[in-house]
Amino acid sequence: MTSSGWFFDILLVATLVWLAVRALAEVKLFKSVVLFIAFGLLVALAWVRLSAPDIALAEAAIGAGITGALLLDAAGHMRGRAEPYPASPDAEGASGGDTDG
C-alpha cells in the first residue's frame, strides 16, 4: 500500500477512536449524540477504505442516519445532561427549558 494510503488510514482510525472516547465521555447528551453521528459517518468512510461499499451505504443510511436520528430524539426526550455526582437538590425538577445544545 502507498504511504499516503497508510497515512490516511492511521489518521482515520485515530480520529475514530478519539470520537468514540469523546462521545462516551461527554456529559451533555446532545453533544454526545452529535459526536456519535460524526463517528458513524467516519465509520462509513472506513468501509470505503476497506473496499466495502455495500456496508458504507448501509452505515451512512442506517448506522449514522437512522440511529443518529433515534438518538437525537431520545436525547431530546430525556432533556438534560448526565450531571456530575452529586446532583444538586435544586437542579431536581428543573423546568423543561434546559435542553442542551
Added chain:
Amino acid sequence: MGKVTAKSPIAVRVAALAICAGVGALLARAVLAIPETEPGLAPLVDANLAVSGVKNAVTAVLLNFRGYDTLLEIAVLVLATIGVLSLSVTQTGTWDPIAAQADPVLSALARFLAPVMILVSGYLLWAGEHAPGGAFQAGSVLGAAGVLLALSGYARPIWVSRFALRAAISVGFVVFLATAIGEMLAGGLLLEYPADLAKTLMLVVETWLTVSIGAILISLFIASASPAEELRRRSGGGE
C-alpha cells in the same frame, strides 16, 4: 425527578478497567494471530455466483446463499418495531395531530425533497442487483422521505388507519416468508429459488422489504413522538 450521575464509584471503574484490559489483550493477540492465508468462503461464493441470479456477491450471499439469515433479520426488525409500539404511550403508532403541526419552510422542503428521495430509493433498490445497494439502503431512504412528509403534515392521513400501518410494517416479512414457503410447495426446499426465477423472486422480495423498512422507520418515529397530554403539559408546546 432524579438526575443521573456522570460517573460510577472508583471501585467500579477500576474493576471495569481490569476487565477491559483483559479482554483487550486477549482480542489483540487473537486478531494478530489470524492467518493471512485462510481463504474463507470467497472461492465458494465466486464459484456459485453465476447460478445465484444476481451479480453482486454481497447481495447473492444475503438473499440467496444465506437468505435464511436475512429472513430472520427481517423478523428481528419487525419484532423490534412491535416492541417499540408496545412501549409507546398511544400504542397505535398513529400520528398525533398536535405534533404534526407543519412548518411552512419544512413543507416546502418536503414537497421538493420527498419525490427525489423516493426516486433515489428506487434506484438503490434496482442497483442492488449488480452494484452496492439493496433493500435496506433503499428502505432507509424511503423511510427518511416518509418521516419528512410526516413532519410536514402530509403523511398523516395515510397512517391513521391502524390496519394499514400494521400491514405496511409486516408486509416485507410476510412476502419473504410466503416466497420461501411457495418454494417448498413447488417441490424445492425452504428459500430454494428455481434458477430461472431467482432474479425475479429476489426483486419482488426486495421491493416489499423496501416498503416495509420504510414503514418501520416511519412508525419508529411516529411511535416515539411525545403523547398529546405531555405536549399539552409542557404548555410551550413548541417541541
Added chain:
Amino acid sequence: MAEWIARQLPALVVLVPFTAAPLAYLLGTGFGRQIALISALLSQPLAILLAVTVVREGELRYEVGGWGGPLGIDLVVDGFTAVMVLVTTVVGLFVTVYALGYFGNRERYRFFWPLWLFLWGSLHALFLSGDIFNLYVCLELVSMSAVALVGLTLRREALVAAMRYMLAAILGSLFYLLGVALIYGAFGSVDMQTLREVVRSDTTGQAALALMTVGLVLKTALFPLHFWLPPAHSNAPSPVSAVLSALVVKGSFYILVRLWVDVAEPMAFPGVSTVLGVLGSTAIIWGSIQAFRQQRLKMLVAYSTVAQIGYLFLLFPLVTGGGQAAADAWMGGIFHAVSHALAKSAMFLAAGTVLARFGHDRIDGLGGLSRRAPVTAMAFGLAGVTMMGLPPSGGFVAKWQMIRASIESGEWWWAAVVVTGGLLAAAYVFRVVGPFFGREVDDLDDADLNAGPSPWTMESAALVLAIGALVLGIVGQPLLDLIMVSAPALVAGVTP
C-alpha cells in the same frame, strides 16, 4: 402430502410459529389469541414427528436454499435438538392455554401474542440451526422478544428489569459475535459440521471460544453473571416468567453445549470445564440460599432458577473424560433441562394465579392457600418435588444420572454438590409449601384486582405441567434414549 411433510419437517417446525407471529400482529387481539392457539396445536404433531423421525433415522439435515453448508445454512436435528424442540412445544402449549385466561381479551396486552409467537419460533430456529452466525441472529431474536415481553405490563420495576436484561443480552450477543468473527477468520467457516473438522486449539481459536463462552454464560445467567435474571424473571407477567425460566435461558446453554461438547471437542479444555462446573456449583448453593431468603413468591422462584441453572453446568466437567460417565452426564444434564422446564413453568404459572387472584405474592401472606386455591397449591407442591429431586420425579432421574456420572468419573465432589443442592431446594420449597397446606392467614382476600376467580384453564395448565415433571421420572427411559440419538462423539464413546 405425508412425504412432503416428512421432507420439509425441520423447516415446518420453525415456520409454523414464524408464520403465526406476523398474522397475530396483523389481525389484532381477538384473532391473535386464536392464531396462537392454532400455532401451538399445529406444533405438537410436528415436534412429535421430529422426535420419532430422529429416533428412526438418526440425524436429520435440511439444506436451506438447497446450497448446503458451508456456503448455505443447514438445519440439523439430532436427539438433543429434538428433545429441546419437544419440551419447548409442550411448555409452549400450556403457557398459551394459561395466557388465554391470564390476558383474556384485554386490548392492553394485544402485543403479547405476536411477541410470544416470535419468541417461540426463535427458540425453534435456535435449536435447529447448524450455523454459528445464524445462531447469532437467533440469539438476538430470542433476546429481543423476551425483553419486550418482560416490559409488557409497563410497570416501573418491569421496565427497569427489562432494560437491565436488554443491556446484558446485547452485550452477550456482541461477545458471541466477536467469537464468530474470530472463528471465521481462523478457520474459514461458520458451518458447525465443517468447523468440527478444522478447529484447532490455537491462539485465535482459544480466544474465540473464550469470548463466545463469556457471552453465552452472561445470557444463560450463570453465577456470577446472573444479576439481571431475578428482577427480569420475577417482574415479567407470569406466563412470560414461565417461558423465560423454562426455555429462554436454555437457548444460550444449548449453544454452549453444542460448542464445547460437539464442535470444539478436539480442543478439549479440562480447565474450562472445571471452571464452568465450579461456577455451576456456586450457583446451586448461592442461588438456593438467596431463594430461601426471599419475601416474594416470584422472587423465590426466580432465584431457584439461578440455582437450577447451576446443575446444567455440571455437565461440562462430567463429560470431559468421555466413556460411560460422559454418557450419563449428557443424559443427566439434558434431562435436567427438560424436567426443570416443566417444573419451573408450573411454579411460575401457579405463582401467577396467586398474584392475579389475591393481588400479592408475599410468602408470609399465603398460608392456607390450599383451601382457597387447592389446584394451584397442589401444582406448586408437585413442581417442588421435582425441584428437590425426590423420586419418582424427573428431577430425581436427572440428579441420579449426574451422581452416577460423578462416581464413574471418580470426581465424587460433584455428587456432593448435587446432594447438597437437593437439600437446600427442600428448604426453600418447604418454606413455601408448608404454610400453603397449613393455617389460613388473613391476607387471602380475593383482591378482585382483575375481576373474578381465575379460569380453570389457568389452574389446570400449571397442574398438568407439574404432573408432567413428576411422571417424567417414571416414563423417562424413551426420553433418555432420544437424548442419546446421534449424540456427539465424546458422549457416544466413539473415537473418530
Added chain:
Amino acid sequence: MSQTDLYTLVGSALFVIGLYALMTRPHLLHKVLALNISSSGVFFVLVGIARRVGGPVPDPLPHAMVLTGIVVTVSSTAFALALAKRIYTETGTAALDAADVDVGESLGG
C-alpha cells in the same frame, strides 16, 4: 503490519472502549451509545478479516454478516431507546440504579 491488522486492532479497541463505558457510565443513553460503538468494533474485526487475503475483491461473506449485524443493531438500538425513554417518563430518571431504589408494591396483571 497490514491494513487487516490495523483495522482488526482498531475494532478490538472500539469494542473495549464501548465495554468500559457500558460498565461505568450510568446514563442509559450512554449505555446504548456504548453498545453501538462496541458493535462497530466487532464489524471492524469482521471487515478486516474479509480484507485479509488481499486482492481487489474482499470476501463477501463477512460483508453480508456485517450488513445483517447493522440491521440487528439498529433494531435493538431503537427498542432499547424506546425502553429508556419509557423508563424516563415513568421514573423521571434515566439510570438503572437510581430507578431501582424506588420499587413499589403495585402489581399489574
